[in-house]
Amino acid sequence: MTTAEEIQRHAEGALSNPSAVGLVAVIIAATDGEPRALTVQVGSQAKGRSDGLPAGPLVPEHPTLERGLRAWVERQTHQRLGYVEQLYTFGDRDRQGDDAGGLHSLSVAYLALVREVRTGGLAEASWRNWYRYLPWEDWREGRPESLGEIETKLLAWAEQATDPKLRRRREDRLGLTFGLCGGAWNEERVLERYELLFEAGLIPEAQGQCGEASESDLAITGQPMALDHRRVLATAIGRLRGKIKYRPVVFELMPPTFTLFQLQRTVEALSGTNLHKQNFRRLVAQQGLVEETDDVTSGATGRPARLVRFRREVLLERPAPGFRLRPARRPA
Amino acid sequence: MTTAEEIQRHAEGALSNPSAVGLVAVIIAATDGEPRALTVQVGSQAKGRSDGLPAGPLVPEHPTLERGLRAWVERQTHQRLGYVEQLYTFGDRDRQGDDAGGLHSLSVAYLALVREVRTGGLAEASWRNWYRYLPWEDWREGRPESLGEIETKLLAWAEQATDPKLRRRREDRLGLTFGLCGGAWNEERVLERYELLFEAGLIPEAQGQCGEASESDLAITGQPMALDHRRVLATAIGRLRGKIKYRPVVFELMPPTFTLFQLQRTVEALSGTNLHKQNFRRLVAQQGLVEETDDVTSGATGRPARLVRFRREVLLERPAPGFRLRPARRPA
DNA sequence: CGGCACAATGCTCAGATTGAGCATAAGTGA
DNA sequence: TCACTTATGCTCAATCTGAGCATTGTGCCG
Structure with a gap:
């Protein structure tokens, strides 16, 4: 068979060798300076339950992968998604768990960033600090x-x-x-x-042990997760940590107005490191990422902080920068 | 149905709704200061032929996605792959061409970087300057x-x-x-x-026109390609242009020894811009990306250049940097 | 009411990094 | 030998960074 014919038969070939395709979502929020992922309970009473990520199969009703994902997530967690990006397609036959008799089992994973944490909705969906699953990644306390x-x-x-x-x-x-x-x-x-x-x-x-750890x-x-979901979570965190450095994605996690220090706490939560406060605000100011509002915080101790909002325009501007993270050398 | 049950049925659900999964490869080389992609001829005499990327269906014999890809590429082009990374999974129903009767048609695309350009092998596989397909991306001549x-x-x-x-x-x-x-x-x-x-x-x-352009x-x-392969190529170029800035991947494209100027030409070819020569070599030297050999070029006009080789050790070093590209402002 | 603790904000400064260009070195071909 | 070409070395001002000190508003506590 020639190459041309081979490629021509691509579709037909694929048709006779179909695969199971799943969608998985890593949904991230940051509240009170902690990074959280939305999890659901997976498994049965008999086999034991464990934390998992919202997921579901791709079915023909879904017009696109991303729309399919949004549908699954809304159904399982009542959470609407804003910013969504494709993360990775996990397809190794050697994934533990479901070797589906000669079929491949692909999982297309997505990363989503959301603003609010509505714990309302299904009791089975809950927000968990992501360092629960990967404790060695949190260097904020040294x-x-x-x-x-x-x-x-x-x-x-x-x-x-x-x-x-x-x-x-x-x-x-x-x-x-x-x-x-x-x-x-x-x-x-x-x-x-x-x-x-x-x-x-x-x-x-x-x-194959995904349940409650000692x-x-x-x-x-750290706490295990169902299937290879911890791997997926790790992929998401790594990607996000890289991305905040060159794209202003953190703002997807912030409320409409916030203080510079809240912003810093969020960046620190994601990156797992501490930053030098004065330099952080200099960076944000220079890059023009935010604009001041007329409001300030009140009630808390200390000098009130100015509330700022994200300058949406920067999305249209030149390099559309993120944060270069320079960890503050912490005094021993 | 509860969420837990839903997720539990994930695999079974996917089994009853299988999808066609294809693998596509963007294989990049850089020779003589030009960026090239490996293409094959797609289509038949009747329907008209067009340039395409090496591709094939995922079949159960493939242990992993990446291994499946390597198998297809070697079969179609006789090219062995070195550096390979997953690029993106294209899965929109609205891809033109093959709407396979209710089935989704996913394409998992990979980016591969190779060193040598062996045109030997099948006549139908050939290296093409990638700017042939995206001419507006080449700003090297202004x-x-x-x-x-x-x-x-x-x-x-x-x-x-x-x-x-x-x-x-x-x-x-x-x-x-x-x-x-x-x-x-x-x-x-x-x-x-x-x-x-x-x-x-x-x-x-x-x-739906992919043939020869006027x-x-x-x-x-630019020259069209089969299916959505031009989109895949564009994805690959964008990813590569980003990646060379923070990872030393260019060296995957270089021969064992090379001159700093050849390296610069390669980076310029990929990024589509020109760089300031002296600063480029300062950067490379500072970062310790290469080490000198005892050889120099000969035969060409001008002062002979020292041949250098990539310092493999940098892959093990701290930030494992790439090139920060500062385009040389070209004199009008 | 004055002083204190606390967080926000302002400012400085030395050292490193960049962008740009000039100058010199070492080959080739005429 | 000269003219030309490319490689390589070096300078310099502008900017960016990392780190720290100083000042400014607030709430709180005698």
Whole structure:
């Protein structure tokens, strides 16, 4: 068969080899300076329940992938979505769980940012601090305690490799992702860190355990999620952490008016690091990302803060910048 | 049905509503300072042939999406792939061409970067300068001629809108993407520009015409491609232009040793802009992206240039930087 | 009412990074 | 040898960054 014919048969070929396609949503909000993801309860009484992300199959009624996703999310969580972007398509046969008899099982994942947290709606949908699932990613209070134990186990895992080349490779990855062996922590490598932990056997999902974790596990390797949803969440966080640096997406998470410090707290919540306050506001001011309102906060202690709003016009302006994050070196 | 049950039926639901899934590859190389994409001939004598991207259906034999892609590409083009990353999943029902009777038609697109251009292999696979398909994206010789006519037509399209709000919206988009109405050109917005042209009716594929373009059309709106492959190509270019700024991916396109100027030419080819020579080499040197070899070029005119090689170690180092592109203001 | 604690906001300053250009070096071909 | 071409070295002003000190409004507490 020639190449041309082959490609011509593309559609027919695909028709005779169809696949199951699912849609998954990572829906993010930030309230009270905490980053949250919308979760639902997955599983049955018998098999055990676990946290999962809103998801559903793609059905022919959906005109587009994104519309299908919105439909599922609204049905399962009563949450309407604003900003939505495609995240990644997970399609490996080796995903644990559902190997559907020769069929591929694809999941097209989306990232959504929403403003308000309406806990109303189904009781089964609830907002959870995302660091519950990935506790080692939160450096706002300094280096997370749990990283000590994680590192010990990871180093042991690297040692396990008998082939020196493989061992070297593992150590390199540890340095690259967890900052071990002289590397630095890069807050964007969320997925790579998760996958390393997964390979090292520190993630219960690898053995098909997605339910409630023990107290100690929860503090160290975090709460498991259904299927590979924790991987999807990690992908979303990494993407978002990268994106806030060059696109003004944080504002999708903010209320109509807010203070610069609330904005900073939100950025810090997402990136998992602390920022230098004065420099942060200088940056925001210079970039012209916000405009002042006539209002100020009141009631709280300390000098009232000016309320500002996002300048929608910047979406039409030149480089449409985000935040370059310079962590404030925290005094030990 | 409760949410939990709904999610539980996810897999079964998907099974009864399967979709056709295809794989598409944008394979990029850069030789002689030109960016090229690997294309194949699609279509039949009867229906007319056109350029397309290597593609094929996902079949159960493929263990993962990426492996399936590699298999198709090697079969169709005899090209082995090195660096591969997932690009985007195109799934809109409104893709022209194949509305497969109630089935969705998904395409999972990948971006691949390869080093050598072996034209050997199938005659039907050939390397094409990517600006053949998107001529307005090449600003290396200054502002492309064809942009004059394109702008005229785009402005006319914006004018067409009777609803003032819609008109305003269209003008905003023109400013944002094509730098009209006071905006600036952002070389990363390749896809947005293509989609704008598509909506404005300047892209023949919108009417299902993918064959050979007339001489004049070719110079202005570029050579069409099969199906929505030009959209996929635009997505790939935009992604790559963004990525070279913060990851050292250009080196995937370079031979084992090369001169700094060759490297610059490659970056310029990808980004479609010119760079300031001295500053470019300062940047590369500072970032420690390359190390010198003992060899120099010979034979060409001018002072011989030192040959350098990529420092693989940087992949393990801290921010693993790319190039921040500062276009050289070209003298009028 | 005066002073205090607290958060917001203003301002400074040295060091690093950029954008742009001039100057020099080292080959080729005539 | 000269003319020409490209590579490479170096300078300099403008700007950007990281870090910290200083000042300004508020609520609260004697």
